[in-house]
Amino acid sequence: MNIVILLGSPNRQGSSRMLAESFRQGAEEAGHTVEMIxxxxxxxxxxxxxxxxxxEGPCSQEDDMETIRGKILVADMMIFVTPLYYYGMSAQLKILVDRFCAFNSSIQRKHMKSALLTVAWNSDDWTFDALEAHYKTLVRYxxxxxxxxVLGYGCGTPSMTKRSSYPQKAYALGKQLS
Structure with a gap:
């Protein structure tokens, strides 16, 4: 399976990337091709x-979106990776998702697989409710x-995340893909 990881964290060495790299390792060990964007x-x-x-056509803007669009449309699976920012995905990932409007039908026809990897400092049981609802709506639409x-509660710093079970859970999610 061809997997594209959409990494929406502005922190290049943060907890979100740690989960993405763990997922990538598991998926590659399971024989999948993974590209992180x-x-x-x-x-x-x-x-x-x-x-x-x-x-359902080319965008008038000249940026990286046409290249990313091509990578998404040859993939079999999209992984949405984001830190939790004010109970939603990062603005950086949301900008990308908003640009899907130029190829919604193409995505819909593919019947792709997806997953969500996210981390938050907060560990209240309701921490991820809004992000989960948004993700599930994207999945449906x-x-x-x-x-x-993988919802990383209490992962406010990379050291907190490293000591948690969430990198292993991301690895296991990638490893179990068929």
Missing amino acids: DVAHGNIHPCTGCIHCGY LNLEDTGM
């Missing part, structure tokens, strides 16, 4: 709502098959 540091502009794309979520 650092969308937080890519040249991706917000959607302007101009509808130049006609909801884009006709994705959810293969799981």
